[in-house]
Amino acid sequence: METVQIGMLGLGTVGSGVLQMIQNNEDKVANVTGRQLNVKKVLVKHPERHQKVQGGIELTTDIQEIINDQEIQIVVELIGGIHPAKEYIEMALRSRKNVVTANKDLIATYGPELSRLAHDNDCDLMYEASVAGGIPILRTINNSFSADKITEVKGIVNGTTNYILTQMSQQGWSYEKALREAQKLGFAEADPTNDVTGKDAAFKMVILSQFAFGIQLTINDFNVTGIDRLSAFDVQQAGKFGYVIKLVGISRVINDGVFVEVAPVLVPVDHPLATINNEYNAVMVTGQAVGDTLFYGRGAGGLPTANSVLSDITSVTKNLVLKTNGNFFNNYQQRYIPATTDQVAYPYFLSITMPDITGQMLKLTQIMTEINASFSQITQTEANGIARIVIITHAMSGSQLHEFKAQIASEPTINLDAAYKVLK
Numbered sequence: 065m066e067t068v069q070i071g072m073l074g075l076g077t078v079g080s081g082v083l084q085m086i087q088n089n090e091d092k093v094a095n096v097t098g099r100q101l102n103v104k105k106v107l108v109k110h111p112e113r114h115q116k117v118q119g120g121i122e123l124t125t126d127i128q129e130i131i132n133d134q135e136i137q138i139v140v141e142l143i144g145g146i147h148p149a150k151e152y153i154e155m156a157l158r159s160r161k162n163v164v165t166a167n168k169d170l171i172a173t174y175g176p177e178l179s180r181l182a183h184d185n186d187c188d189l190m191y192e193a194s195v196a197g198g199i200p201i202l203r204t205i206n207n208s209f210s211a212d213k214i215t216e217v218k219g220i221v222n223g224t225t226n227y228i229l230t231q232m233s234q235q236g237w238s239y240e241k242a243l244r245e246a247q248k249l250g251f252a253e254a255d256p257t258n259d260v261t262g263k264d265a266a267f268k269m270v271i272l273s274q275f276a277f278g279i280q281l282t283i284n285d286f287n288v289t290g291i292d293r294l295s296a297f298d299v300q301q302a303g304k305f306g307y308v309i310k311l312v313g314i315s316r317v318i319n320d321g322v323f324v325e326v327a328p329v330l331v332p333v334d335h336p337l338a339t340i341n342n343e344y345n346a347v348m349v350t351g352q353a354v355g356d357t358l359f360y361g362r363g364a365g366g367l368p369t370a371n372s373v374l375s376d377i378t379s380v381t382k383n384l385v386l387k388t389n390g391n392f393f394n395n396y397q398q399r400y401i402p403a404t405t406d407q408v409a410y411p412y413f414l415s416i417t418m419p420d421i422t423g424q425m426l427k428l429t430q431i432m433t434e435i436n437a438s439f440s441q442i443t444q445t446e447a448n449g450i451a452r453i454v455i456i457t458h459a460m461s462g463s464q465l466h467e468f469k470a471q472i473a474s475e476p477t478i479n480l481d482a483a484y485k486v487l488k
């Protein structure tokens with residue numbers, strides 16, 4: 065049987081998982097594709113850390129050793145970040161090597177440019193693992209929603225923050241301890257800033273929106289809020305109201321436009337997304353014909369993510385056998401029209417603090433009446449010289465929220481600490 069030679073860039077959490085899967089499952093892969101897979105060379109930064117690598121695999125710190133190797137037909141990029149990953153992928157594609165990557169930062173930022181380069185060189189560029197780790201969501205949207213009109217894609221698409229929120233609420237861990245553990249387990253990015261600030265989830269929503277709606281966004285086109293400023297008080301108070309707080313990405317068609325956001329939201333405890341814990345992710349895709357569908361699985365971690373990388377490697381291999389490489393991974397294209405804030409209506413959780421509560425409830429009621437909004441739940445507490453009022457509103461538009469914030473800002477003794485959407 066012929067062998068397809070692979071050059072891998074990176075041998076960290078995901079790279080090690082890919083190596084393990086290729087070695088453990090070679091019979092099945094050969095049966096399915098008609099080819100043996102062999103990882104011939106691996107690019108790393110610190111070769112001294114990888115002395116235990118076996119199986120005749122050559123370690124290198126020089127990308128040219130992979131690019132100039134005529135036997136290598138597939139380059140698997142698992143180093144992460146934009147540079148030098150972008151340049152390495154460009155070199156590989158220009159050398160007519162097919163590319164598989166798990167790099168959402170890169171695909172969300174330069175996906176169209178790299179896809180065009182791949183196409184121009186008759187090569188595949190596939191990136192199933194870039195969204196929701198082990199959940200096969202991109203191919204599912206491509207293949208199984210090819211005719212249905214998708215109206216919304218939303219979900220929990222970052223494993224690190226979901227792990228942190230779960231440990232904080234279920235084990236009472238501090239934010240710092242939960243983050244350290246997520247790093248140890250290999251869920252977090254090399255620099256976890258993108259995880260906790262919502263940027264990693266935003267990259268994934270850019271890619272999901274492209275697959276679901278054919279639109280090309282950047283993460284600067286929509287609001288991105290992470291969990292790094294979420295307070296333990298708000299998490300507890302949401303629980304008392306019957307909600308859990310999750311970092312949720314939403315991409316939703318409203319009239320002719322699309323509303324996109326990544327932010328902490330309150331999810332009712334009986335909503336399917338409320339039950340997604342630890343590093344698990346879930347993506348809910350709503351189609352006009354099919355209605356709601358839910359895809360659930362591990363969103364981070366070596367082997368789950370490696371499974372998605374392997375699904376791309378086997379797809380590329382089948383294309384090599386059939387000589388059909390060079391098609392776009394996704395070629396749906398529509399113009400992006402952002403939904404206006406007037407059109408986007410959700411109930412809100414508003415967390416408000418003040419030194420003294422006297423007369424403030426009346427003030428808040430007046431503001432809500434002025435902006436034509438109303439409360440559905442409200443609670444007040446006082447501790448350590450700080451009074452807090454927490455409100456859940458009925459649905460209000462983004463413009464009403466904006467007006468509420470403006471009026472609160474003009475009140476010297478009232479602070480709006482948090483305003484989170486509430487899922488229905």
Ligand SMILES: NC(=O)C1=CN([C@@H]2O[C@H](COP(=O)(O)OP(=O)(O)OC[C@H]3O[C@@H](n4cnc5c(N)ncnc54)[C@H](OP(=O)(O)O)[C@@H]3O)[C@@H](O)[C@H]2O)C=CC1
Pocket residue numbers: 073074075076077078079107108109110111113141142143144145148166167168193194197250251252253254363364365366369
């Ligand atoms: N971890 C996860 O759960 C998931 C990760 N991803 C994505 O997969 C990719 C890889 O992630 P992960 O495995 O966690 O990352 P790691 O940080 O664990 O591993 C990165 C690897 O890349 C190597 N590397 C980094 N920079 C260079 C460079 N300039 N030249 C050569 N080698 C380099 C490192 O080498 P060395 O070991 O020698 O230092 C290391 O082996 C990222 O794009 C990430 O976003 C996607 C889904 C889930």
Ligand SMILES: N[C@@H](CC=O)C(=O)O
Pocket residue numbers: 194196197221222223224225251252253259264363364365
């Ligand atoms: N850091 C990411 C890894 C997978 O994409 C996450 O936590 O989800």
